[in-house]
Amino acid sequence: MATAEASPSGNMKTLQVKRYKPSENPKKTYLTEEKGLWSWLTTVDHKKIGLMYLGSVTFFFLLGGALALLLRTELLTPAKTFIEADTYNQFFTLHGAIMVFFVLVPSIPAALGNFILPMQLGAKDVAFPKLNLTSFYIYVIGAVFTFIALANNGLDTGWTFYTPYSTDSTSSVIWVTLGVFILGFSSILTGTNFIATIHKMRAPGITWGKLPLNLWALYATSIIQILATPVLAITLLLLTMERVLGMGIFDASMGGDPILFQHFFWFYSHPAVYIMIVPGFGIISEVITTFSKKHIFGYWAIALSSLAIAFIGFLVWGHHMFTSGQSGVATTIFSFLTFLVGIPTGIKILNWVATLYKGSIEMKTPMIYVFIFLFLFSIGGFTGIMLGSLAADIHLHDTYYVVAHFHYVMMGGTLIALLAGIHYWWPKMTGKMYNEFQAKIGAALIFIGFNMTFLPQFIMGSQGMPRRYYNYIDQFTIFHQTSTLGSYILGVGFLLIAWYLFRSLMSGEKAPSNPWGSRGLEWQATSPPDLHNFDHTPVVIHGPYDYHKPMEEFQLGLANSHNGHGHAEDIDVEKVSAH
Amino acid sequence: MANHSTTQTAHVQHHFVDGDQQFDTAKLGMWVFLVNEILFFGGLFMAYIVYRAWYPELFTEAALELNTFWGAVNTIVLIGSSLTVAMAIRSAQKNQTKGLKINLLITIGLAIVFMVIKGFEYSHKFHLGIFPGQFYSYEGLQHAQAPIFFSIYYMMTGIHALHVIIGIGLMMWIYVRARRGEFGSDYYTPVEMTGLYWHLVDLIWIFLFPLLYLIE
Ligand code: HEM
Numbered sequence A: 001m002a003t004a005e006a007s008p009s010g011n012m013k014t015l016q017v018k019r020y021k022p023s024e025n026p027k028k029t030y031l032t033e034e035k036g037l038w039s040w041l042t043t044v045d046h047k048k049i050g051l052m053y054l055g056s057v058t059f060f061f062l063l064g065g066a067l068a069l070l071l072r073t074e075l076l077t078p079a080k081t082f083i084e085a086d087t088y089n090q091f092f093t094l095h096g097a098i099m100v101f102f103v104l105v106p107s108i109p110a111a112l113g114n115f116i117l118p119m120q121l122g123a124k125d126v127a128f129p130k131l132n133l134t135s136f137y138i139y140v141i142g143a144v145f146t147f148i149a150l151a152n153n154g155l156d157t158g159w160t161f162y163t164p165y166s167t168d169s170t171s172s173v174i175w176v177t178l179g180v181f182i183l184g185f186s187s188i189l190t191g192t193n194f195i196a197t198i199h200k201m202r203a204p205g206i207t208w209g210k211l212p213l214n215l216w217a218l219y220a221t222s223i224i225q226i227l228a229t230p231v232l233a234i235t236l237l238l239l240t241m242e243r244v245l246g247m248g249i250f251d252a253s254m255g256g257d258p259i260l261f262q263h264f265f266w267f268y269s270h271p272a273v274y275i276m277i278v279p280g281f282g283i284i285s286e287v288i289t290t291f292s293k294k295h296i297f298g299y300w301a302i303a304l305s306s307l308a309i310a311f312i313g314f315l316v317w318g319h320h321m322f323t324s325g326q327s328g329v330a331t332t333i334f335s336f337l338t339f340l341v342g343i344p345t346g347i348k349i350l351n352w353v354a355t356l357y358k359g360s361i362e363m364k365t366p367m368i369y370v371f372i373f374l375f376l377f378s379i380g381g382f383t384g385i386m387l388g389s390l391a392a393d394i395h396l397h398d399t400y401y402v403v404a405h406f407h408y409v410m411m412g413g414t415l416i417a418l419l420a421g422i423h424y425w426w427p428k429m430t431g432k433m434y435n436e437f438q439a440k441i442g443a444a445l446i447f448i449g450f451n452m453t454f455l456p457q458f459i460m461g462s463q464g465m466p467r468r469y470y471n472y473i474d475q476f477t478i479f480h481q482t483s484t485l486g487s488y489i490l491g492v493g494f495l496l497i498a499w500y501l502f503r504s505l506m507s508g509e510k511a512p513s514n515p516w517g518s519r520g521l522e523w524q525a526t527s528p529p530d531l532h533n534f535d536h537t538p539v540v541i542h543g544p545y546d547y548h549k550p551m552e553e554f555q556l557g558l559a560n561s562h563n564g565h566g567h568a569e570d571i572d573v574e575k576v577s578a579h
Numbered sequence B: 001m002a003n004h005s006t007t008q009t010a011h012v013q014h015h016f017v018d019g020d021q022q023f024d025t026a027k028l029g030m031w032v033f034l035v036n037e038i039l040f041f042g043g044l045f046m047a048y049i050v051y052r053a054w055y056p057e058l059f060t061e062a063a064l065e066l067n068t069f070w071g072a073v074n075t076i077v078l079i080g081s082s083l084t085v086a087m088a089i090r091s092a093q094k095n096q097t098k099g100l101k102i103n104l105l106i107t108i109g110l111a112i113v114f115m116v117i118k119g120f121e122y123s124h125k126f127h128l129g130i131f132p133g134q135f136y137s138y139e140g141l142q143h144a145q146a147p148i149f150f151s152i153y154y155m156m157t158g159i160h161a162l163h164v165i166i167g168i169g170l171m172m173w174i175y176v177r178a179r180r181g182e183f184g185s186d187y188y189t190p191v192e193m194t195g196l197y198w199h200l201v202d203l204i205w206i207f208l209f210p211l212l213y214l215i216e
């Protein structure tokens, strides 16, 4: 037993701490303690809710992915290949809407974030567990609305719902806008929950300076969710009313302004791209330190750049509207601010690369995904900066260049980070190991398939191939066919991943509590964790990346604290030492 | 479940250390939610600003169609209800269940008065043919963009009214729980959260009233 000494000044307490080594053979876990379908559907356990989100997100990803493969197949030949033009419009709209709203926005925060956030804080659950379950069901209701639209005429406006077409289209715009409206509340409630949890539920010793970077990222994301999502909600409500009542606010013939819709939409949707990518940044920070066995380079730079991105991200929406006819002054300012947002992003990339320097790098699957991320996301980011320069964008706007850009950031960034996170935390979440060799093959297929799909799109875009077109002129055939072939390789890669992950659930090796030797608090729980995450109140005296400190000092908890948790403010950690 | 805390009561959920932590957390969460509400209305205020800047004369003329007297009465009604809800919280903190119940009932009553007045205002407008958007058929105000003003008016006041209705529901629920004696000085979190929400509803109306009714 050790004593954590408190400073004589102030009203700090002296805490009795003890080493709690996680058991390698947990008798009861969150998976065994409550069983059956009903226990899942009614659970308020953040871990199960996280997994339910993961399941739903995977389902939608497969759906959106299948649509993507159909779209690519249609583009094998310059004229009609196998579907009608109208069907094509519907497919790209649904693909985009599903991937953005149902997959990427909830993917990392609601699925992995829900599971990991309370564990990294040493808390038993998020601040509002019932609200957490509610937000899951709100997500489900939003999904139901979208399926109703699918069954009735679908949707052909593009995921951006631009007026005036979205007010005239005969497809079921209202069902989808209401679906996304509802979905937004799920996102808002998750953000609210996370902010309250990070502020108020930290275990003793977790000061802001010892907060894992994953949580800084989720914190910044939550702020964006709170500030941006309600604007999307009101925008979609106005669009719905425009269709129902002919309100005129977006209708030029009544004195309204369709461009106002674009402003409203991008005021949400540009920050939303950061809702998608910033949690991915969090995962990268965790994985890169674990597999470099080294302290993160520039902790505060990475932590604060997340907040900087959250802030600047609100000021750049106009870069989606350079060709819309907005004023020249506005355009110039938006272009300048867009360059600015590249700075905090660049700071992160450089700090991650610096973390690798002199690390003992272990090329496990999650780390391979980190390298893929660094490579692809950098391309995505740089092409974003190119699109942000006015003269270039006038030429490139609404071409495949933009399509390639956002796939490099959204898929090459967010989705790859999600894959890194899934492979990293899989042993913790399921208690099983996956087949490392197959996982590496999977990562290779993804990397090759991805670049084959999207690199040619940069070239055809710069040569003038417009986006959202059903037909194309012969000169683009070779690019389109390469792209389609690449997408099939991608598809095979994802199927392989799904297959070995499923197999690991059935017959995977049992996972140790800390297979990667990480210093993160979540790894000091058993694999899979107890229903209340820890059987004691964890006490934290070192930062989550202090790889130079011995493992024992990361396994402390309040002595005799069977599940009763303490406050973050209770001790002055700077002055605490474990004997 | 073992819980090492001094102020442990039946109201403390298992994942909190004590009542204070639970209360602080709920309050923070509520404030964050209110920020989100403000941005939700923010979109409407933005639309208001844009169209008022474009069509200033429309806003001056159209505002004359709104009944300033009843708008003012409603403002007073809502401010009054903010006071009574604050008194309800105070009563809960001081263990005065009776005061809590009475103040809640008055607040609910005032909220209903607000809705009734709003209902009369709406039905009067419908009677004249002042509908939002393309259904607008009023002869008295000949301005090409008149439907836009009333679209904004109905959206803003309509969504605000929806918040009032939700507030009435919340306060009824708090009232039922107060009757069961659930609140007192050791636990009044839901009362205070509902109060915070109600103040926001009031505050938004305080902006809506001059912006819509009092344009010169
Ligand atoms: C360095 C950071 C970034 C910069 C400077 C940047 C810049 C831009 C610009 C200027 C456009 C507009 C192109 C056009 O329509 O003509 C654009 C489009 C887009 N970007 Fe980025 N971007 C960045 C990062 C991201 C990230 C991280 C994501 C998502 C995770 C993202 C997602 C998108 C999407 C979805 C579009 C297309 C929207 C549409 O029209 O459907 N971007 N980006």
Ligand SMILES: [Cu+2]
Pocket (backbone or CB within 6 Å): A269, A270, A273, A316, A317, A319, A320
């Ligand atoms: Cu953008």
